[in-house]
Amino acid sequence: MTVPEGATIWAAAKQAGIDIPVLCHDERYDPVGVCRMCVVDVGARAYAAACVRPCEDGMEVKTATPAVERSRAALTELLLSDQPAAGQDPKQTTTADNELLALAEHFGLGGGVWGGRPPGSALSGPASLPAGSGRGADLSNPVIAVDHDACILCDRCVRACDDIQGNDVIGRSGKGYSTRIAFDLNDPMGASSCVTCGECVAACPTGALTNKPIRNIPIRPRTELDQVDSVCPYCGVGCALTYHVDRERGAIAFAEGRDQPGSKSRLCVKGRYGWDYAASPQRLTVPLIRRDDSYPKGPLSADVRGEMNRGEYLEDTEPRAERRQLSAGNDVNAGRGGRNGNGRNGDGRNGNGRGDKRRRRKPGGLVDYDEVLPHFREATWDEALDLVARRLTEIHAAGGPGAIAGFGSAKCSNEEAYLFQKLIRTGFHTNNVDHCTRLCHASSVFALFEGIGSGAVSTTYGDVVNADAAIVTGSNPTANHPVASSFFKQARRRGTTIIYVDPRADKMADHADIFCQIKPGTDVAFYNGVMHEVIRLGLTDREFIANRTSNYEALAETVSNYPPERAAQITGVDAALIRRVAKTWGEAGAGVIFWGMGISQHTTGTDNARCLIAMCAITGNVGRPGSGLHPLRGQNNVQGASDMGLIPMFYPDYKKADDPEVRARFERIWETGDLDPDKGLTVTEIIGSVLKGGVKGMYMMGENPFLSDPNINKVRKALSALEFLVVQDIFLTETAEFADVILPATSYLEKDGTYTNTDRRVQLGRKVLDPPGQARLDWEVVQDIAVRIGLGWDYASPRAVFEEIVAVMPNYANLSYDNLGSTGKLYPNPDPEHSDGTVVMFGERFKTDDGLAHLVPAEWMPAKELPSDEYPIVLSTGRLLQHWHTGSMTRRSYALDAISPRPEVYLHPDDAAELGLADGAPARVTSRRGTIVLATRFSYREGRGSCFIPFHFREAAANLLTIDEIDPLGKIPEFKFCAVRIEPAAGPELAGSAREAAPQAEGR
C-alpha cells in the first residue's frame, strides 16, 4: 500500500482497515510507544512498536501472527496482575471504557489473573485501602476519582492534559515500582491546579482515572444507557457532546465530548460535569401568580432586598463538606421521581421545593423558597396565560407600544429567540426587545457593522492554527472560553506567537510569548501606540489599504499622536514592549485578533473595537486563513439570538429596524401592519424608561437582569415600579421575585432547537430529558401568548420555525434540520450537503455598502469614574471558569458549586496587606452605589490598585457596585471599570471551612 511519508505502521494499518491494539496511543496525541501492546513483526530481530515506527519503502509487516498475539496476551496478563483485585475493581464507577479489560477479554484472560499484588506488601497504600493496593487512591476532586493502582503509566492522561487542554498539571513522581502520575508537585488532585476538564478521564484506558457519579446516578456501561448527541449549553464555543442517559432514573449519568470540526471532542468542566442543574429540586414546575396581599411589589428575600450583601451570609459556618452533601445528596437520589411533580404539596400553596428544609436552602447561596413562595399561589396554565395576555394587552392599549418591552435570552434557541422578537414586534408593535448581548458584545457588534458591515466573526477560533501571530485581548479565555483557549495554547506550541494584552495577568499570560499588562481602560491608547509603530516601521499592507479600506489617512493622522512613549505613559506598558508587539504583528504573515468583554464592556467599548478592526485592516489581516477578527461570544446562543433579531435596532439577519423598506418587507412576510418605524430601546435604556414611567409592562424569557445589569439598586427600583411583569424561567430567579406571573419553562436539556456558536456554527441541541411537572417548552408558551393576543400562529414544531427562519434570513439560507447533521454547519453555507460552511469571510470584499473596510480613528478617553482618595481601587467584574452568568444553573450544579462555592474579591497580596486584609478574611467593598461583603482572595494576577469580583453570587452581588454609564453607541455598560474602596469587614471571621476554599494565592 501507499501511505504519506512519515506515516506510522499503526496509521497505515488503520488506513487499510486493520486493527492493531494500543493502550498508550490515541490519534490525538503524539505517539510515545511505551506500552508495547501494538508491537508488530517487521522481519527484524525485535518486534516494532507500530504506533511510533514509520513505514519504509518495501516494508512487509505482519500485524497479528500467533507469536505477536502471544506477546500481546503476555503483556496484558502482566498488566492485569498489577490491577486492583476484581472485587475492588473501580470500573464500577467508570464509563466502562476499560480498554485493558477489553483486551483481557479478547485474550481470554480470567478474573484470577488480576489483583496479584500480595496484601500488606511494603508497597501497599493507606490502611483504608483494600488489600493489594500499592500506590494509593485520591478522591479529593469532587467528580474525578484517581486509583493509582489501576494506572499502567501509559501517559495518555499526561498528554491529554498537556497537549490537548494545555493545562500542564500531570507529571510523574516516584521511582521504579512506586512510580505514579502526580498532580503538580504530587498534590492531591483536588488541591492542585487541575481545572477538572476531565480530558484525562476521557483519555485513561484503565480504571485509574474515572468519573464519580453525580447526584448518585450510577455510571453504568454505555450499552445500558441511551446516547443523545447535543451541544454544551454554556459558552459561545458551543462544544459538541453526547449525554449518556439512564432512562430508568430519568437522569444523565455522564457526558463526553464528541468530535466536531470546532471543538474536536474537547470539553471544559462546565460542559463535562455541569449538567445536573436540570435535576435540581428547586425547578419551577407549576405556573405561579402573585398573591393579592403581596402588593405593592418589591423584593421578597433578604438577598434581593440587599441585606445578605452586607455579609450576613458569612455567619454561615456550615462545613463545606456538608454543603457538598447538600448538593449531591439523597434528595436527588430518586432523580426526577423525587421531585414534587405537579408542584403541589400538602397545603397546596407552594410550588416545588416543599419538604425537607435541607433540600431547599443553602445559606448565602440560592433562593430560600420558604421566604419567597408564600407570596405566590399556584395557577393553571390557562389562568396564568390568560392573565399575561390580558394585562399586556391592557397596558399596550393604555400606554401605546412604548409601554411594552421584552427581554429574551441568549440561552434560548434560535427558534425561541425568533418567535419572541416576532411576538413583541407584531403583537405589541414595538422594537423594545433586547437580550444580554447588550451586556456582552454590543459595542463590538456596533464597531464591526460600521467597519466591515457584519457583526459575526470573520474566521473561526480553530483557524488560530494557521496564524503566525494571534492577539488575545480583553479576554480571559481559560475561564470564559476554555476549549477555545486550548486551541490557542496548542497553536503556540506549533509556532504561533501569542500576544496577550489585558489588565489582569490571567492564565493566558502563562501561555503567551508577549504579555502586556495594561492599566484598565487604556486599550485605545495601547493599540494606537502599536499602530503608530506599525506605520512608522513601514509594516502596513499598502495594497490592502489602497484597495480594500477607506479613511486610512484620518486613522494615520490620529495614531501619529500616540508614539510608544506616550502610549506607555497612559497604559503603563513599556514603550519597548509596545514596539515589540508592533514589530511582531506587522511582520506576521497572518495575524488574528480574539477579544472578549475586557474590550467591549467599557464606555469606550466601540472605540476599543474600532482599534482592533484597524489593526487587522492596515496589515491586511482579514480574509485569509489564520487572519481576521473574532469577538469571542459569551453565551451559547448569543450569536444566534442576535442573528434572529432579538435586538432593538435590527430585524432578523441584521436588517435595520428603522429602514422603511425593511419594515415593509417584514410586514409582508409576517402578514402584519404597524411595525414600529423606529429603533427600540436597549436593555439598559428600558430600565431607565421604566423609572421614568415609559415602559410599564414586561415579558422576560430566561433573563435575570436583577443580577446581570449594572447598579442593582436602580434595577430594583425599576423592577418594583413595573405595572406588570411576567417571568418565564426554570428557577425562581432574583428577577422573578418582582413578577406578577411566573411561568415554569423547560431547561436546555428538555427541548429541541438550534444554537449558533461564536464561529457561526449552527448546531442542533436535542431533547435529553422530560420536563419536570407542568413545565412547558418556551416556544409553545410564546405561541400560546401570541394566539391569546390575536396573532394567528400555528407552528407545529421548532423545525417549522426554523424553516421560516431560513426563508427569511439569507445568512441561514440552505440550512435545514436534516442537513445540520450531528456536527452542525457554519453559515454562510452555499452547499450544506457537501460542505461544513465558510470558515474565512471577506476574502474579496466586506459587507459594507462599498465593499470596503471603513477605518474609524479613536482618541483615548479615560473611564467615567476614576479612582479618588475615597474610592482608590479600580473594580473589574467578570466570570469564573466554574460559573455562568447569574449562577442560576451553575450554582445548582454539584461539581461547579463544590469547586467554587462562594463569592470572593481577588486582590493583589501587597494591596491586601496595605489594607490589613488576610487571605480569606472578610472584606467590605464599597462604591458610590452600594456595598457588599465577601471573602478576600490573594491573587498575583491582579494589577496593583485593581480588584476583580465575579458577578455570579447573589449574596455578594457585584452589580450593586458597578456603574450604569454606557457606551454611547453600543449602549453597553462599563462593567470593567468603576472606583471602589476596600476595607476589613467588621463582624464574623470566615469560618475555617470557608478559608479552605482559598488555600493558594492565584497566579504564583
Ligand code: SF4
Ligand atoms: S482534569 Fe483536566 S486539568 Fe485536571 S488533570 Fe485532568 S486533564 Fe489535567
Ligand code: SF4
Ligand atoms: S468551552 Fe464552553 S461550550 Fe465548551 S464545554 Fe466549556 S462551557 Fe461548554
